[in-house]
Amino acid sequence: MKIRMAMIGGGAGSFIGPVHRMAATLDGECELVAAALSSDPDNAISSGIRAGLPGDRIYTDWQAMIDAEKLKPVEIRPHFISIVTPNFLHYQQISESLNAGFHVLCDKPLCMTVSEAKELKNLVEASGRLFCLTHNYTGYPMIKLARDIVRRDRLGQVHKVSVEYFQGWLSTNAEGEGNKQAAWRSDPSKAGNTGTMADIGTHAFNLAEYVSCLKVKEVCADITPTLFNRRLDDDGNVMLRFENGVKGSLLASQIATGEENNLRLKVYGEKGSLTWEQMNPNDLIVRSTGEPIRVYRTAAFTGDDAERNTRYTRLPAGHPEGFIEGFANVYRSFTRAIRAVSDNLPPESDYPGIEEGVRGMRFLEAVVNSSAADSKWTLL
Amino acid sequence: MKIRMAMIGGGAGSFIGPVHRMAATLDGECELVAAALSSDPDNAISSGIRAGLPGDRIYTDWQAMIDAEKLKPVEIRPHFISIVTPNFLHYQQISESLNAGFHVLCDKPLCMTVSEAKELKNLVEASGRLFCLTHNYTGYPMIKLARDIVRRDRLGQVHKVSVEYFQGWLSTNAEGEGNKQAAWRSDPSKAGNTGTMADIGTHAFNLAEYVSCLKVKEVCADITPTLFNRRLDDDGNVMLRFENGVKGSLLASQIATGEENNLRLKVYGEKGSLTWEQMNPNDLIVRSTGEPIRVYRTAAFTGDDAERNTRYTRLPAGHPEGFIEGFANVYRSFTRAIRAVSDNLPPESDYPGIEEGVRGMRFLEAVVNSSAADSKWTLL
């Protein structure tokens, strides 16, 4: 039996919608059974057809879909709703989905404000339903290994964390040229009160906390709407203070001309350090003083770290696995947890959840406040 | 409507079976509807269930599957058979599939001998059915671009071609330790009269001809069963002479300890050269004398070469696409051609076919004969 998914958003013109569908179905363990893929009815219908859905489960209104699908017989009813809409819709769509009894998966960031986030957290906890936030970079096998290396104390105590996420696609006036992605992301009513920080800064923040196993306590930020009279930041620098006195930095930009999707994490510890770059995701570089550099490669090693070879990879070493495969790992962990719940087994929470969503919103709020206060150190 | 696929081989224990299934279904344009996934009945059944097939379309015998499926109503009957068995079974399975009226896709190499290959070519041509041989590396977007660059004469006349394909997995006694892949590949009755050359040398050969747009005329080969008293070569060096007096080399090894799946192609022309490495598949490096190196990146460029951005990629630049995505491009081209045929439209042959299969077998025969004759230059 496959886990059944309904989807809100992600029709023609969406980048992330098709990614979610490929990721969800890659392993043959999950299928799309219903969808409201667009708020535009024509798009919703044509995209639904193209996704292979039967006409009676293609919806032009997400609320109508939830109302109808919750009444379906249990053997065809969706197990979960996948939400891939702009930020401002998340709060209501998550709430309604949970209220209708569905598990929920939602693209990041969680919502628009910390107070919304707290409410959603309460709602998730009260519902007994599972919730996944697609910080998909945590799904890469080398990121799983990186976190393990820190947890097993192989770097010793962490001293320093440096993360940067550089893109260049907003160095042109994309929103002025009809790019839908750019349009809503630069509109405060749809994106919230940050642009680049919400879009990619939260990924960087999440990854830094996930791998370092440390929480950020304070930020000192300088975010800027650099170009084209933007209303939201398209670039920002943030200095970080973690717990235990650890310091770090988070740099994020979407005006870094010529950069594609350059997310890089470095964690420095007492005995060693690790470096990972999203554009070469199958390498994890570990350096220790006085020793040769060690490059761990997806699916290539045995021994202590080998569990990662089988759980999060699909191919032998040297057959590159990329963005879709990493994203699929998050989906697979989540759908397997749903399966466990359906089978009355304890689910393994091997995916980002509501707590990561709340932390992301706290981070964004602190960054916005710090920057507005001329880069005053601000607690999360 | 999705294109319907039946599969022979590829059950539990197979590496390439799951790859074919992920590649076939990635874009939601093709579905698996029937399968005989193993010659072992238990494996065939359990693997079929795991693949989500209904019980009545899971077969324990491939011939029985063909016999039954050809009688299905046209609206559920498979459009094509995907064959992912060891080499010695290809000839019969392709023949029977064509005879039953199915289009056929088969993993490489085509068969066991040149004479089998010629017969299959005649059979394909007589059948009017489509045939695809999964030289999957031709599906990478940067390989498509590389071939275009040569065809558009951007390198000038080609002078030299160098290809190498290094793996290390047979540096240990894999076949002696129960590795199924290694076992049949080192057994002449199942693999044919070459090992490494058939397994990966043919990929390298195909890629060299595909990108350079030149045919190999002669080979001078030295192939060797190096380790563990193997009966078939696990390593080989081949010097090449192409048409137009162009020279080159093809190096292939599976005892290159520590190498993962290191396929590298270099084509040198009058005005420039190109380098592509499978393990960094999203880079195509173009060098010209006196100019900066140009690195083309999947989905990252516009202008003359931009068609490649949309046809063979699924993600924005910087979101790594890998082996499965490249493989899926071959499947998508093939299933779209089937769809065209079904719609009585002229299919575009944007995938490797029977002619590539024949050439691969000619290459293998020439290599074996050259090597047996103390590296005498031997015509293809």
Next chain:
Amino acid sequence: MKIRMAMIGGGAGSFIGPVHRMAATLDGECELVAAALSSDPDNAISSGIRAGLPGDRIYTDWQAMIDAEKLKPVEIRPHFISIVTPNFLHYQQISESLNAGFHVLCDKPLCMTVSEAKELKNLVEASGRLFCLTHNYTGYPMIKLARDIVRRDRLGQVHKVSVEYFQGWLSTNAEGEGNKQAAWRSDPSKAGNTGTMADIGTHAFNLAEYVSCLKVKEVCADITPTLFNRRLDDDGNVMLRFENGVKGSLLASQIATGEENNLRLKVYGEKGSLTWEQMNPNDLIVRSTGEPIRVYRTAAFTGDDAERNTRYTRLPAGHPEGFIEGFANVYRSFTRAIRAVSDNLPPESDYPGIEEGVRGMRFLEAVVNSSAADSKWTLL
């Protein structure tokens, strides 16, 4: 005729002394004629002998050397004094050298405080002598090209500058284990009121201004003495605001375990960006939206940018030039300027000078003050 150099500091146990001597003499245009290589008389003498100096021009006291050498006949008298001592000695040694009529080259940072720096600037200007500060990274051919690319407006208006300089050698207690370099660098009386920022942060700062052709106006800094109860910072993050509203960041660390000498500069403009990494100094990576990445290589290109091929390189492309060669470019520019002055020709100032020294001290003062004021934005 070779340009004659006398040296203060740089005897046995020094890292940078031998580098200066190799760099000065690499091209056969400069020779060491006198030296006071150590404040320890035995070291001064044995190091002087090892450097091939005649006994009567080996000194155990730098002041004595200046006094004696200024009286030598003009045809053997040193043209310039090279100062490679710890920071706290620079002010006096530069002053005395200038007063004695010598041109002066000094290792960075210039001195201990901004007020010392200003006095030195006045002194240099009054003296009519040439002064060079060895921000040696500006000597790499690809850095010269990078600056030209910005100056020729090939990136369009600059939007963003990101520089980082990571080393790991202070992740161990080097100063506690007898490492002389670490000992004086972590002693405020010898290094000044910063450690890592003075040692490597100034290089990063200088490089950022040199290549971007922009001045930093304000800094917001968080510098930290992280390990081993150090009295001076061994790590720091700095947010930058340049003129024209350009923003940036400067990250510097010597506790970045496993890092060697990882200095990386990125400059982002309207139309393109450039990336340079000191550990691969012969690559300059230029990215523009919609175009292939261009990698300029030392000595490998012709056309508009080709002047750089001949002025700052010594070898054909592909023959790696490294740290010593880059350092030698600074020396060669300086000694050629001295030669021009000696020949009553106008010297070309193609090397960092006193103004760069003053700016470095302003940067350090602002960083220290900002960090002490809980990361308040502070003007340079």
Next chain:
Amino acid sequence: MKIRMAMIGGGAGSFIGPVHRMAATLDGECELVAAALSSDPDNAISSGIRAGLPGDRIYTDWQAMIDAEKLKPVEIRPHFISIVTPNFLHYQQISESLNAGFHVLCDKPLCMTVSEAKELKNLVEASGRLFCLTHNYTGYPMIKLARDIVRRDRLGQVHKVSVEYFQGWLSTNAEGEGNKQAAWRSDPSKAGNTGTMADIGTHAFNLAEYVSCLKVKEVCADITPTLFNRRLDDDGNVMLRFENGVKGSLLASQIATGEENNLRLKVYGEKGSLTWEQMNPNDLIVRSTGEPIRVYRTAAFTGDDAERNTRYTRLPAGHPEGFIEGFANVYRSFTRAIRAVSDNLPPESDYPGIEEGVRGMRFLEAVVNSSAADSKWTLL
């Protein structure tokens, strides 16, 4: 006391002459005292002046220099002659230098024929003088380490050796455009009966034997004068059989358009393999099945392999050392051996010598004969 060098060849217009002078003098242990830098008297004189030589030790005729310099008082007489002329002059210049009692260093290849090489070997042995052939790539620290790794059996038994050396500078008609380097290298009367193989193939051959610690027994070659009606090969492929049944390949080209100086060596053993690339000379990559890749870096490691950190490097890790530094290691080893001989101590032979010269000539003769015999396997 510095070791004194006289030089034959290497005046204005020479690439390798300045390299030899920089390499010889980098460490301050060797000085140029006399030279006949060109067969053109004007060039000889002006180049000698530019090299800082006194007029009475600048010669316009190499034989005259030997005759005059051998009569100089022992305290100023050169210890050795450095020969950097085209191949056809080596035999006579080496012979005369030895006969005059000098130690000799000569650029590769040794001479024109195997019979010349054997005579030179006898002459060297009879003379009691030291002889060095500048296969400079053996001087890189990571090559020293690579050889040690093989010798200490850390790869287990070697199975396979792959070396390639690709340049592109002869993809244009360099000799027709007045390039002196290209002119003599493509003239059989000056270069011998091979072009590219003599110029760079011998480096590749030497490196393969040096690192693998195995001798080549047989070659099967296809060398080609590809472009511009050349009389000598500008491209070639060679299959190798080493002792112990080990196989390999050597590819060399100077028409590989866009390649700079791309020399790459791979040695595969039972337990691991190593890869080294001249254009990233400070990395040595070691791969073993089931383990992370290990990247050894110049000057960066401690432990068993650490001796290499101090003997062959001049800088801390991360400060790139390049071609000149590697070349200087060969000179330093040779001049230290001369110093030992002068001090009546046993010299350490840590540099390539006459035996390497003989093997290089055997390799060239076998390659030429094999290729002429339609790629017949030919013994060295």
